[in-house]
Amino acid sequence: MLKKEEWLLIQVLHSQGFCISEIARQIDHDRKTVRKYLNLKTAPESCKRPTRPSKLDPYKPYILKRINEGPCASACLYLEIQNMGFDGGKTIVKDFIRKAKLDEIPGLLR
Structure with a gap:
């Protein structure tokens, strides 16, 4: 998706009389994309x-x-929730635990 500035540039170039192919070359996008945004x-x-x-x-x-x-x-918690039916990976558990432990430390600057 083009940014708002790129959309405005396409509109300005087109109003100045540039053809779709020339606009496409100038902004380095496909001419079908330029036509779509026009x-x-x-x-x-x-x-x-x-x-x-x-x-x-x-x-x-x-x-x-x-x-x-x-x-x-x-690792212990991962095994416990795995026995409860969790079928995800270890990393998501480790990341959540790390964040939860950081959140409970008062006055920690991040």
Whole structure:
């Protein structure tokens, strides 16, 4: 998707009399792309994609509870939630535990 500035540049160049092929060469895009954006009446707007649920979401409360109970290794927690039905990888668990432990340290500057 082109940025708003590029869309404006296409509009300006076209209003100055440049053909689609010449505009495409100047902005280094395909002429079909230039034609597509010339046909738009308003500037293109990007839209946020919806966030997908994580495989770890159902197990996060359990992990947080176990962290609050006392020290526990991420490998140990990974095995526990794997026995509960988690089919994700170790890294997502380690990253979540690391972030959860950092969040509970008061006064930590990030």
